[in-house]
Amino acid sequence: MSHSRENIVVVGGGVAGLATALRLAPLPVTLVVAAPLGAEAATGWAQGGIAAALGPDDRLDLHAIDTLAAGAGLSEPEVARRVAAAAPEAIDWLVGLGTPFDRDAEGGLALGLEAAHSRRRIVHAEGDGTGRVVLETLTRAVRACPSIHVMEGWRASELLPDAQGRIAGIAARDRDGRTLTLAARAVVLATGGLGGLYAATTNPLGAVGSGLALAARVGAVLRDMEFVQFHPTAMAVGGDSERAASGGPAPMPLATEALRGEGARLFSSRGERFMAEVPGQELAARDVVARAIFAQLTAGETVVLDARLKDIERRFPGVAALCRAHGLDPAVTPIPVRPAAHYHMGGIRVDAAGRASVPGLWACGEVASTGLHGANRLASNSLLEALAFARWIAQDIAGEEAAPGTPRAPAAPRPGSPARAEIRALMDRQVGVVRDAEGLASAAARLRVLSARDGCDLSLVALAITEAALRRCESRGGHFRADHPAPAALARHSETRLAVPSSDAAETRQVA
Template sequence: MIDEIRDAAGACIVIGGGLAGLSAALALAPQPVILLSKAPLGREASSALAQGGVAASIGFDDNVSLHLADTLEAGDGLCDEDVARRILAAAPAAIEDLIRLGAPFDRDQDGNLLLGLEAAHSRRRIVHAGGDSSGREIMRALTRLAYETPSITIIERAAARRLIVEDNAVAGLVVNTHCGPVFFACDRIVIATGGVGGLYEHGTNPAGSFGQGLALAAEAGALMADLEFVQFHPTALDGKSFPLKLISETVRGEGAILIDETGHRFMAGVPGAELAPRDVVARAVWRRMTAGHRVFLDARDAVGDDFPRRFPAIAGFCRDEGIDPAAQPIPIRPAAHYHMGGIAVDLAGRTSVEGLWACGEAACTGLHGANRLASNSLLEAAVCGRFVAESISGTSARRPAKTAPSARFVGSDPAPVRGVLSSAAGVLRDADGLRNAVRALYPMAQGDGPARDAAIVALMIVIAALRREESRGAHARTDFPGKAVEARRSFLKLDEALDLAREFAVEPVA
């Protein structure tokens, strides 16, 4: 039962303390904001784990058109070109804004920003901080500023559990806190909760990133888009940690190669080789592993003894696993890394529910299409967080609900879902595996146990993957290896997904 009722008093509630949520909250100042974070602010956010940096066309040999061309190529026909152009055009200003907010980007001896190269980029355009610690350094600056901003009320260790919607408009939010469930009467909410890597057995996102924001929006009736597209990073450190530590693409950008235990460089004959788009590299690594091989990233010749200086965070991860990357190949494997799909939004971050916005990885703007271009994610979070703030500033307050819901809300546990989704909707998929996943997930999504929210998101991903009978970008079907003639985005609501799942659930198992 609800222990406390609070009136948000006209404040906008931002759910999520990563780069997208912080960008929106800071851009809304001096308007009042309530910022909810499941963990202490700045911790357990995917943004803080980002190593590469922020993609922006600021080099002397670069421009927005080139950045757009690379983005569209990686997106494999599904990017919204107009949206992509607007977001990428805002990148140089976003870099300046982050610098103003305190982001300590790396510079050369003359004070110029250093630019890195990552896979599928035609130019050096990755602005980074602390070498391979970009996300951590950016988040440190923005977190400090959020604490210092009087208009932002930060509530930590608070998990949003249910959106209350009346006549397709936001009317309130139920939040689990360390003091018990609290109902906030509010009419403007931003979902900035990150991705779905925590739904997989091997992922690079924090364990708590299992699509909570998507479940909130889906149960409120919001439209979802492109859910089947989950990007697997091809080079996660194959160790014992959860989440797996990421070996940034910048290591390959500096010349590191992929080999198996025999020393065979299996990407040598592929266009782009180790710097091919992530989906291409991830599938090549996965196929090598399923053929019985171990796979390694070898930086000995390309970086060698300079590795600890060039990549201090990665060198630390490797040391923890007993590996010296200057002298040994690094064992790697693909891991769920980024969700191109999410809550369907327009360029202003508006969802199909009035009073509900979304930004960052939880949202699907159409920028990434079927496969995200490296380092466009932090860019999208920073740019679209500000777009959302501008949209909210142009709205007027409505009358939120005053009566709290009477339902009981239990905790969330994605553990029962991980094995099911990893097996069915991993790097490679097929109809039999996806249908079996539907049968396993449907009862959990219909129940009221702790796996419910995670199962809802996983079920919608699986249904979307079943409906896309082609291979495109990060979605690879072994039973439909070809690409459809017409590229179409996919859209799905929870009610529709449950109806389809019900049909699969009663089918006899083949």
């Protein structure tokens, strides 16, 4: 089975994939999603909102400044300014599609506060249900769009170049093992993140960096793979379990950062408010809060978030429901929390139009490294980034006249990973919140063995993260080295690509 070479293939059913497909209309788009549309996407679990400088006391440059401060020297100023400037249009576009954002008494957009933001600028829907509401709105719009053909239950298994090396299509596989080839004039990867590589994560367990592996195997450059953000306040209720099916319920539900923005406080089991003397306190950057909680846990303490706020049921219905599902009443009992893998700042290196280093390939959302997030993502910038780049990618593809050749024949499908549980435990233990050379080297050695043995996506992506972390002998943003606790004098990106695109041996280097 094959589609027309005039077709555009978008892979992924979260906000990045759906928004890109819609922005491409009326061009013909095939949207390839591994699950029923609107399901199994991390977007739906996003309790935060969309950052936008809309308040009377706010400015676009203040939003950009906050983004650069959180990015710890690796956010690119021009990208930060450009994305901040795109926020009002993105919100207007969503409103035009019917997104029911929360409003204030005067009918204007209600703006919340989150960590490391200097102003109230977080646009929400149904309190802490923004991701779900936005995903539902975009899903309805995609279903109603005649130029979008949705293929549900199919997973991209390979990017297919033509004889000149331009991406000319994909191979896809369904759950029954059937395979097909889709020819395309352009391919957009919007496959999400990689939190599922960690034993403790707020992400769908199917989020294991599959898009990164697809791109790496055709020679695309990956950037800043070592920067993984650990959300400080995942709910420590029931822990993680391999029993959860891939893409099933999040193994660790999230206590949104907005709770701390509205006054919730962190306490140790000794009753100490350990963030009180830290600059920014509970609203310090996520990496700072995550390490502070991790230090308490390492010392044998437990940590709770005291979120006994007025009207928590009304203001944060999602959190309240998650707590009740685990036998907690957040209006009465503080919530036990711990850090968990949440967001990947690194990804496929793309330019201002979302183009990867391989012709014919674009990337949008968490799978991409745009230069916005740097070493540490500012809260609620992720949905904004996806919405902004979806528009720019669509404009770029629409203006291109490239005619790809015939895609090469796909290779045999790669196997799943028999070492999934081992990889997740290894990453949590040795490539987590706090790292050091001994643990990273040991993890890299084991992952090389697994990668050579299995040749699967999980070991490839985990190894790329680990080797990049081992080479970055400093602490910066989400990457903390106990043996190198200070940042280097010069902030430098790292770049990773496979030594030979058809192999799983990666080469990482730092660049200015």
